[in-house]
Amino acid sequence: MTRPALLTRGLSKSFGSLVVARDIAISLPVGARYALIGPNGAGKTTLINLMTGMLAPDAGRIFLGDDDITNFDPRERVRRGLARTFQINTLFPGLTPLEAVTLAVCERRGISREFWRNIASHREAIDEAHDILSRLRLAEECYRPTRELPYGRQRLLEIALALATRPKVLLLDEPAAGVPPEESGEIFEVVAGLSDDLTLLFIEHDMHVVFRFASHIIVLVGGAIYTEGTPAEISAHPGVREVYLGTRRHG
Amino acid sequence: MLPPIFGVLFDGFAYGMLLFLLSVGQSVTLGMMNFINLAHCSFAMLGGYVTVLLVNRYGWPFFAALPIAFLAAALASVAFERTLYRRLYRASDLDQVLLTIGITFISVAAAAYIFTTAQQPLQLPAYLRGSLSFMGLDFAVYRLILIGIALAITALLVACLEYTRFGAKIRAAVDNERMARGLGIDVDRAFALTFALGSGLAGLGGALAIEIVGLDPSFAFTYLVYVLIVVSVGGLGSIGGSFAAAAVLGISDIAGKYYVPQLGAFLIYLVMVGLLMWRPAGLFGKR
Amino acid sequence: MASAVATTASSPQAYLRSLARWKPIEIAFWLATLLPFALVPNYLSLASQIAIAGLFALSLDLILGYAGIVSLGHAAFFGIGAYTAGIISKYGWGEPISGLMASAALAGLVGWTTSFIIARFRHLALIMLTLGFGLLLAELANSMSWLTGGVDGLQGIHTWDLLGLFHFDLYGFTAYAYSLTVLFILFIVARRLINSPFGLALRGIRENWIRMPAIGAPSRAHIRAIYTIAAAMAGTAGALLAQTTETVSLDSLSFERSAELLVMLVLGGAGRLYGGLVGAIIFMVARDQFSGTTPQYWYFWIGVLLVAVVTLLPNGILGGLSNIAARWRKT
Ligand SMILES: Nc1ncnc2c1ncn2[C@@H]1O[C@H](COP(=O)(O)OP(=O)(O)OP(=O)(O)O)[C@@H](O)[C@H]1O
Numbered sequence: 045m046t047r048p049a050l051l052t053r054g055l056s057k058s059f060g061s062l063v064v065a066r067d068i069a070i071s072l073p074v075g076a077r078y079a080l081i082g083p084n085g086a087g088k089t090t091l092i093n094l095m096t097g098m099l100a101p102d103a104g105r106i107f108l109g110d111d112d113i114t115n116f117d118p119r120e121r122v123r124r125g126l127a128r129t130f131q132i133n134t135l136f137p138g139l140t141p142l143e144a145v146t147l148a149v150c151e152r153r154g155i156s157r158e159f160w161r162n163i164a165s166h167r168e169a170i171d172e173a174h175d176i177l178s179r180l181r182l183a184e185e186c187y188r189p190t191r192e193l194p195y196g197r198q199r200l201l202e203i204a205l206a207l208a209t210r211p212k213v214l215l216l217d218e219p220a221a222g223v224p225p226e227e228s229g230e231i232f233e234v235v236a237g238l239s240d241d242l243t244l245l246f247i248e249h250d251m252h253v254v255f256r257f258a259s260h261i262i263v264l265v266g267g268a269i270y271t272e273g274t275p276a277e278i279s280a281h282p283g284v285r286e287v288y289l290g291t292r293r294h295g
Numbered sequence: 296m297l298p299p300i301f302g303v304l305f306d307g308f309a310y311g312m313l314l315f316l317l318s319v320g321q322s323v324t325l326g327m328m329n330f331i332n333l334a335h336c337s338f339a340m341l342g343g344y345v346t347v348l349l350v351n352r353y354g355w356p357f358f359a360a361l362p363i364a365f366l367a368a369a370l371a372s373v374a375f376e377r378t379l380y381r382r383l384y385r386a387s388d389l390d391q392v393l394l395t396i397g398i399t400f401i402s403v404a405a406a407a408y409i410f411t412t413a414q415q416p417l418q419l420p421a422y423l424r425g426s427l428s429f430m431g432l433d434f435a436v437y438r439l440i441l442i443g444i445a446l447a448i449t450a451l452l453v454a455c456l457e458y459t460r461f462g463a464k465i466r467a468a469v470d471n472e473r474m475a476r477g478l479g480i481d482v483d484r485a486f487a488l489t490f491a492l493g494s495g496l497a498g499l500g501g502a503l504a505i506e507i508v509g510l511d512p513s514f515a516f517t518y519l520v521y522v523l524i525v526v527s528v529g530g531l532g533s534i535g536g537s538f539a540a541a542a543v544l545g546i547s548d549i550a551g552k553y554y555v556p557q558l559g560a561f562l563i564y565l566v567m568v569g570l571l572m573w574r575p576a577g578l579f580g581k582r
Numbered sequence: 583m584a585s586a587v588a589t590t591a592s593s594p595q596a597y598l599r600s601l602a603r604w605k606p607i608e609i610a611f612w613l614a615t616l617l618p619f620a621l622v623p624n625y626l627s628l629a630s631q632i633a634i635a636g637l638f639a640l641s642l643d644l645i646l647g648y649a650g651i652v653s654l655g656h657a658a659f660f661g662i663g664a665y666t667a668g669i670i671s672k673y674g675w676g677e678p679i680s681g682l683m684a685s686a687a688l689a690g691l692v693g694w695t696t697s698f699i700i701a702r703f704r705h706l707a708l709i710m711l712t713l714g715f716g717l718l719l720a721e722l723a724n725s726m727s728w729l730t731g732g733v734d735g736l737q738g739i740h741t742w743d744l745l746g747l748f749h750f751d752l753y754g755f756t757a758y759a760y761s762l763t764v765l766f767i768l769f770i771v772a773r774r775l776i777n778s779p780f781g782l783a784l785r786g787i788r789e790n791w792i793r794m795p796a797i798g799a800p801s802r803a804h805i806r807a808i809y810t811i812a813a814a815m816a817g818t819a820g821a822l823l824a825q826t827t828e829t830v831s832l833d834s835l836s837f838e839r840s841a842e843l844l845v846m847l848v849l850g851g852a853g854r855l856y857g858g859l860v861g862a863i864i865f866m867v868a869r870d871q872f873s874g875t876t877p878q879y880w881y882f883w884i885g886v887l888l889v890a891v892v893t894l895l896p897n898g899i900l901g902g903l904s905n906i907a908a909r910w911r912k913t
């Protein structure tokens with residue numbers, strides 16, 4: 045039996061009296077395409093924060109491959125191959141995409157403390173960054189300051205920054221959040237085109253997109269896993285229709 | 296007979312109450328909007344100079360001048376809030392720091408221009424200058440009154456904050472600004488009012504300070520440091536915290552000057568840095 | 583502007599290289615720094631102080647302009663450097679270059695020690711901590727008057743001839759040459775540093791502190807490194823002032839000194855290599871003109887400048903100029 049790429053066991057977290065994660069057990073097999081769905085405030089982002097170490101869990105353990113990473117700081121988790129994107133753009137507004145992704149590549153390659161040689165002399169790092177940007181269709185805009193990019197491009201840059209860390213597991217928090225439906229397709233095509241070795245978990249509200257791109261769906265309600273299964277099972281699940289699809293329709 | 300330490304404690308506590316008046320407004324407004332206002336003590340200084348002017352030049356009784364000092368500082372702060380501060384609520388720390396340091400510099404220079412850099416004497420009536428003897432120690436009447444005023448204001452503030460609608464709004468805004476906005480509280484207005492109130496109290500503090508620490512243009516910077524210490528030790532937005540921090544700071548400052556005068560203010564700064572490192576949200580802060 | 587370069591650049595590497603290339607205006611700037619020798623020989627002492635202020639501002643720019651760390655106590659390192667150089671000289675070793683290095687080393691050491699604390703905080707706590715450290719040190723220097731001379735300043739400094747050849751003359755010829763050379767060398771260091779991967783990481787910290795750990799970046803280690811470097815650089819500036827003026831006073835450590843420094847930097851434009859230098863020139867010349875009669879009112883103008891810069895000129899003079907240039911190029 046191969047080990048899952050990412051595993052959580054009994055993960056719990058409360059903010060005061062508000063329980064946002066209740067005994068969460070998730071297992072992502074290597075190369076998975078999992079979707080995490082749930083109504084607003086279900087605790088999806090919080091779960092990603094817990095897994096990436098941006099929040100400390102009250103209880104539970106997190107494993108990345110063979111390693112227990114529960115006590116590692118966020119940076120150490122990134123170095124070991126666990127990357128994420130943010131629901132709300134968390135970019136470097138004054139840097140160009142080329143600079144931003146080169147920065148991430150330099151950090152991964154361990155040359156970010158190099159203070160004497162010009163950045164331009166690190167050819168492989170720059171080429172790697174440019175390569176990632178090209179794959180995400182950002183090559184043409186990579187010389188403009190990030191803050192000037194159209195919103196949809198900025199969402200792609202979110203993913204590019206995460207990819208620059210060469211993750212084994214990538215957690216995407218609503219990669220198409222705020223993007224008009226006609227453009228969100230492009231973002232998910234890019235996501236779908238990522239390497240098969242990469243283990244993916246993405247949060248998304250649009251059920252068409254979820255059913256199209258996910259091989260497995262986890263439904264989170266009120267901080268707890270309500271149910272999980274294949275798209276077919278989830279779409280047939282009467283409770284999911286009620287708590288999730290139902291509220292979506294009304295909301 | 297009481298040993299002299301009680302005299303030090305008394306003077307220190309009175310001084311602490313002064314620091315409390317000077318800083319409580321800063322603590323609450325910082326807690327609400329995270330706006331870093333380094334010009335806070337300029338408003339206090341304004342209160343001081345208004346009092347000097349009214350009492351010395353126009354012969355007003357000291358107690359009649361106090362409300363005017365409060366009003367002058369409050370109104371001036373509103374004017375600044377409306378014109379300059381509100382543009383920078385969402386600006387960077389650096390911009391806020393620069394703007395308010397700039398205002399402080401201007402106020403210091405203006406005070407020096409109008410009143411010269413000399414210490415301002417305040418002509419107080421004789422009954423305020425006297426002291427009461429109790430068990431062999433003299434307690435200055437002025438300090439007793441100062442303590443009384445500060446305690447009354449503390450009680451008033453706590454009552455307002457706990458039992459009025461306005462107080463509830465402020466507590467919500469200090470607790471979680473975004474949530475408060477979500478609940479439909481007009482945080483900007485509540486802030487403007489709190490800001491005026493806090494600056495007014497600073498103005499009152501400035502007026503009451505003259506007799507204790509004197510008044511010259513450097514007041515705006517010297518006491519800024521004390522205010523920042525009180526705020527950072529007491530925790531943002533906490534009246535009780537500010538009160539305790541101010542009392543402790545006042546007593547330790549006076550005691551330090553009494554027992555180890557050669558160290559000067561060094562001890563106080565050391566305590567401040569140490570506390571900040573230990574608990575950046577302040578001793579009594581929640582965040 | 584950037585897109586114009588991009589179309590001519592053949593590769594991303596060439597594009598990045600083009601950003602770091604020496605521009606003609608930079609060369610012109612450094613050539614112009616030699617002009618005072620010929621044009622205003624009576625003002626060489628002022629020129630030397632401007633060079634020192636420029637170096638000091640450059641050191642703050644590294645932490646504030648590039649890494650986004652607001653410090654209200656940077657004068658602490660300036661003062662450490664000044665007192666170290668002064669005290670070494672007073673007690674018999676007046677050789678300037680070794681004195682300079684010792685001062686830089688001590689300031690850097692103190693910077694490195696405090697950086698462990700600085701790197702853990704942001705925002706208000708950071709501002710208060712840097713302010714607190716600055717005040718603490720000023721107070722310490724004040725109470726250790728047996729060493730520092732207290733409010734009377736440190737007397738009895740004597741700086742030996744530079745390299746054993748050049749006497750520090752009354753006109754400030756040697757002083758300016760010395761200060762300018764040190765400034766230029768450290769400017770080159772800063773310039774290289776800014777254009778390196780480390781410099782890019784610093785800008786990343788400034789632009790988004792939260793994202794840095796998510797791309798695997800050790801922000802705190804970066805901050806510790808740059809804080810130490812900036813402290814050493816500020817110490818060098820302080821030492822230069824002590825050696826060239828042969829006095830050190832308590833106000834080299836004061837809060838006002840830190841505040842003035844902020845003014846210079848934001849006036850010129852923080853986050854630009856030349857921001858601090860341009861700011862220092864304007865500030866020091868203006869002070870020389872205005873403050874002669876009434877030094878206290880000088881602070882009035884500093885205040886007005888601060889308010890004006892924040893409300894009207896958010897990116898400083900250089901930022902404003904480059905905006906105008908960009909607009910002009912577009913039309
Ligand atoms: N730092 C925090 N402190 C207190 N409460 C928080 C904090 N972060 C999140 N919450 C609360 O936890 C709950 C879950 O938030 P979370 O962001 O994880 O939801 P979500 O499932 O990602 O929702 P959405 O679909 O809107 O993104 C919400 O009620 C939110 O208000």
Ligand SMILES: [Mg+2]
Nearest residue numbers: 088089090131
């Ligand atoms: Mg979310």
